[in-house]
Amino acid sequence: xxxxxxxxxxxxxxxxxxxxxxxxxxxxxxxxxxxxxxxxxxxxxxxxxxxxxxxxxxxxxxxxxxxxxxxxxxxxxxxxxxxxxxxxxxxxxxxxxxxxxxxxxxxxxxxxxxxxxxxxxxxxxxxxxxxxxxxxxxxxxxxxxxxxxxxxxxxxxxxxxxxxxxxxxxxxxxxxxxxxxxxxxxxxxxxxxxxxxxxxxxxxxxxxxxxxxxxxxxxxxxxxxxxxxxxxxxxxxxxxxxxxxxxxxxxxxxxxxxxxxxxxxxxxxxxxxxxxxxxxxxxxxxxxxxxxxxxxxxxxxxxxxxxxxxxxxxxxxxxxxxxxxxxxxxxxxxxxxxxxxxxxxxxxxxxxxxxxxxxxxxxxxxxxxxxxxxxxxxx
Amino acid sequence: xxxxxxxxxxxxxxxxxxxxxxxxxxxxxxxxxxxxxxxxxxxxxxxxxxxxxxxxxxxxx
Numbered sequence: 001x002x003x004x005x006x007x008x009x010x011x012x013x014x015x016x017x018x019x020x021x022x023x024x025x026x027x028x029x030x031x032x033x034x035x036x037x038x039x040x041x042x043x044x045x046x047x048x049x050x051x052x053x054x055x056x057x058x059x060x061x062x063x064x065x066x067x068x069x070x071x072x073x074x075x076x077x078x079x080x081x082x083x084x085x086x087x088x089x090x091x092x093x094x095x096x097x098x099x100x101x102x103x104x105x106x107x108x109x110x111x112x113x114x115x116x117x118x119x120x121x122x123x124x125x126x127x128x129x130x131x132x133x134x135x136x137x138x139x140x141x142x143x144x145x146x147x148x149x150x151x152x153x154x155x156x157x158x159x160x161x162x163x164x165x166x167x168x169x170x171x172x173x174x175x176x177x178x179x180x181x182x183x184x185x186x187x188x189x190x191x192x193x194x195x196x197x198x199x200x201x202x203x204x205x206x207x208x209x210x211x212x213x214x215x216x217x218x219x220x221x222x223x224x225x226x227x228x229x230x231x232x233x234x235x236x237x238x239x240x241x242x243x244x245x246x247x248x249x250x251x252x253x254x255x256x257x258x259x260x261x262x263x264x265x266x267x268x269x270x271x272x273x274x275x276x277x278x279x280x281x282x283x284x285x286x287x288x289x290x291x292x293x294x295x296x297x298x299x300x301x302x303x304x305x306x307x308x309x310x311x312x313x314x315x316x317x318x319x320x321x322x323x324x325x326x327x328x329x330x331x332x333x334x335x336x337x338x339x340x341x342x343x344x345x346x347x348x349x350x351x352x353x354x355x356x357x358x359x360x361x362x363x364x365x366x367x368x369x370x371x372x373x374x375x376x377x378x379x
Numbered sequence: 380x381x382x383x384x385x386x387x388x389x390x391x392x393x394x395x396x397x398x399x400x401x402x403x404x405x406x407x408x409x410x411x412x413x414x415x416x417x418x419x420x421x422x423x424x425x426x427x428x429x430x431x432x433x434x435x436x437x438x439x440x
Contacts (some may be wrong), residue, residue: 086398100431107420107421118409123405124404202435204434208430
């Protein structure tokens with residue numbers, strides 16, 4: 001009879017490890033959020049299924065010859081290949097035109113990274129080691145691949161929680177951002193109109209822009225080169241005008257393939273013993289804090305600029321809130337909020353400019369964090 | 380090096396494991412990080428203005 005015990009070994013193992021059952025519920029919750037609530041389904045669904053997959057009894061997909069462990073080692077741990085290749089696709093999707101025709105929006109892409117650094121201070125005060133604090137702060141950038149990359153390079157033990165938080169909060173932009181913006185603006189400020197008079201942008205500018213941004217980032221924050229470089233490489237493919245087929249492939253099949261595997265690979269970090277800790281809950285809370293203060297940072301910066309601008313050149317401070325990386329959701333949220341206050345106030349193109357600036361700002365922020373971590377001997 | 384003893388003591392009483400050195404580094408990260416981002420963004424801003432002006436005549440669009 002004992003030979004038949006192989007049929008019950010799995011069940012007995014699960015009963016002895018109730019934390020794994022809890023991870024099934026978390027996986028189910030992520031799948032529910034992806035399907036029913038449309039929360040970043042392309043990432044949360046693979047992560048949810050992966051969370052169930054890596055919490056099954058006995059070595060299956062994890063362990064020395066497990067496929068998920070292999071994907072993690074090759075795709076993320078050894079070279080950060082998955083998030084970086086995804087950036088090629090993202091770069092090919094971005095039209096920097098609205099930013100190039102209104103380049104002052106770049107400043108908001110910088111200001112709206114404030115929450116990242118404030119969160120690092122808070123996390124350290126809460127007792128997190130600096131490398132985990134830095135990794136948690138990057139959630140505020142609303143940039144999943146950068147969050148994953150920074151936490152991996154710094155060898156943070158919270159990569160699973162950070163990835164879940166980054167993608168969940170990205171999906172919650174329409175809820176989190178309006179609340180944060182209303183907190184620090186008056187109705188009158190939200191009603192400021194900004195005429196849109198775009199300047200024509202030459203093709204030469206569009207081609208040179210990704211090359212020059214890579215050079216500038218590479219000189220000042222060398223550790224951002226992989227992030228910025230791959231993002232800008234994708235954009236160069238898009239803008240050169242000669243590689244339409246490659247551009248379409250990068251935007252579609254390449255980005256989709258990597259997305260499928262990135263989600264399920266990240267789930268490697270969602271094994272019950274690593275994931276179910278108080279630290280995970282705190283990282284999720286810190287991520288929310290970072291996200292809110294990134295938005296507030298951009299808005300307050302716009303308000304400060306307004307102190308020095310003439311009455312007819314004032315900036316609607318909500319535009320500052322779009323300086324995060326969640327593209328294009330954040331720009332759409334700002335447009336919706338502006339129209340709600342005044343149905344003739346169209347801010348979409350300004351917000352899109354700030355939003356694509358946020359794409360650059362978030363990868364630069366990630367790179368600067370890695371540069372300082374290297375300088376301080378943390379990697 | 381600034382002394383963050385007060386913060387260290389206050390937060391140690393809450394959760395523990397707060398070191399003066401890490402607090403100092405986190406504040407330095409905030410200052411240097413925001414400075415670094417603004418320098419990069421300002422440089423890109425200037426380059427964009429120069430590009431827009433120098434390529435205006437050859438506008439393809």
